[in-house]
Amino acid sequence: MSNDGKGYMTDERVMIRDAAREFTMREVLPVANELDGPDGEIPMDLRNKMAEMGYFGITVPEELGGMGLGAFEYCLIAEELSRGWMSVASIIARAQGGWIMKTMPEERLKEYMPRVVSGEFLNASALSEPDTGSDLASISCRAVLEGDEWVLTGNKYWCTFADGADYLIVFARTSNPASGARRWEGISCFMIEKERGKFPNGMTGNAIPKIGYFGWKTFELALDGVRVPKENLLGDEGKAFLVMTKGLETARAHTAARAIGLAQGALEDSIAYATERKQFGMPIAEYQAIRFKIATMATEIEAARQLMYFVCNEIDSGRRCDKEASMVKYFASEMAERVTSTALQIFGGAGYTTLFPIERYWRDARLTKIFEGTSEIQQRIISTNLLGKSEVEGIIAERAYEKFAKARGLTA
Numbered sequence: 001m002s003n004d005g006k007g008y009m010t011d012e013r014v015m016i017r018d019a020a021r022e023f024t025m026r027e028v029l030p031v032a033n034e035l036d037g038p039d040g041e042i043p044m045d046l047r048n049k050m051a052e053m054g055y056f057g058i059t060v061p062e063e064l065g066g067m068g069l070g071a072f073e074y075c076l077i078a079e080e081l082s083r084g085w086m087s088v089a090s091i092i093a094r095a096q097g098g099w100i101m102k103t104m105p106e107e108r109l110k111e112y113m114p115r116v117v118s119g120e121f122l123n124a125s126a127l128s129e130p131d132t133g134s135d136l137a138s139i140s141c142r143a144v145l146e147g148d149e150w151v152l153t154g155n156k157y158w159c160t161f162a163d164g165a166d167y168l169i170v171f172a173r174t175s176n177p178a179s180g181a182r183r184w185e186g187i188s189c190f191m192i193e194k195e196r197g198k199f200p201n202g203m204t205g206n207a208i209p210k211i212g213y214f215g216w217k218t219f220e221l222a223l224d225g226v227r228v229p230k231e232n233l234l235g236d237e238g239k240a241f242l243v244m245t246k247g248l249e250t251a252r253a254h255t256a257a258r259a260i261g262l263a264q265g266a267l268e269d270s271i272a273y274a275t276e277r278k279q280f281g282m283p284i285a286e287y288q289a290i291r292f293k294i295a296t297m298a299t300e301i302e303a304a305r306q307l308m309y310f311v312c313n314e315i316d317s318g319r320r321c322d323k324e325a326s327m328v329k330y331f332a333s334e335m336a337e338r339v340t341s342t343a344l345q346i347f348g349g350a351g352y353t354t355l356f357p358i359e360r361y362w363r364d365a366r367l368t369k370i371f372e373g374t375s376e377i378q379q380r381i382i383s384t385n386l387l388g389k390s391e392v393e394g395i396i397a398e399r400a401y402e403k404f405a406k407a408r409g410l411t412a
Helices: 011-035 044-053 071-084 086-094 098-103 106-117 240-246 248-276 288-316 322-352 358-368 375-387 391-408
Strands: 123-126 142-146 149-160 167-173 187-193 203-207 218-229
Touching (some): 011 044, 011 071, 071 086, 086 248, 086 358, 098 106, 098 187, 098 240, 149 167, 187 218, 240 248, 248 322, 322 375
Antiparallel strands (some): 142 167, 149 218
16 A cells, blocks of 8 residues: 555545555455456445445535545545456446436436435446447437437447446437537437346347456447437437536546556565565565566556546646546556556466466556547547647548548438
């Protein structure tokens, strides 16, 4: 674990962090070591214990039953949970209010939020599509209003927890962008309530085979006339893209926290292994090559952690930090891949087995460079903040979209 982060870590935050650490080592890590694998699932018993800890309502206001804390505490807890199993640190993002908090009127919030905080009403988000990943403004899934219902048709991809969720957040196009309009105009967001463990009428799902991020399944979804009550349009019609971008700073800090937690687990396990494993008559921790690896790992982890603390503090202070949020997501995820790979090297052949958690940290760390915006997307955001928009890149993107839109019939 890190030091107390002077300047950021109050006594309350230290207690929150330490409680999450103790919970992870007692409840999460043993379960992860036993169940992580293509067919393993996060047990309901563990989810219930997380609910008792308040982890599904960290950022939910106290008047709605939550803990009323900020992005800082959210990321502190997520880092510790990831030290055990990143999927467990990710499932808490399926609560916290999310789109409901941003878009629902107060009377409906009072109905839904107690269920969210208790872990009884968790979501899965369907944004990406088979041909649309980083460029979410290009989605083609359609929603048409028929009487008092929206009818959704199209395909979605990379929807983790789609089967186990209690509702889906689905992005669909309700209108085509007018000539000269921004590409994201006309994208709306819908809440599709469903029975846990099943898909709603008109929707089918196929699990996507993955190399990691186990504990739950990730789906490709086919929507064929899925009907949604008119009132389950979240926010203003055609403006969902704007609402989504406002939450990216916290989402990227959360991903950084998960990456740091993975790296911290790899570091701690490497130190323990290096002091026990003997070669040529002495523990490998005595050899400079291993000592320097561990020193570098620890330094990079702490640098990422302190940057995360800064970003979380800016978010909670209400200051814009889109550039810094991209920086911490980029730096922490790249760092996590390096650190977990180094840890595997320290373990040698043992690290390439499933007998130790190192391979899990390594596999999951690789994903952090992809989801919540790839490393390349983060570099693009950072460079745009520093240099302004690239005219060449803009021209290329516009031409590519025109070709895509013509093929998909998205032009007005």
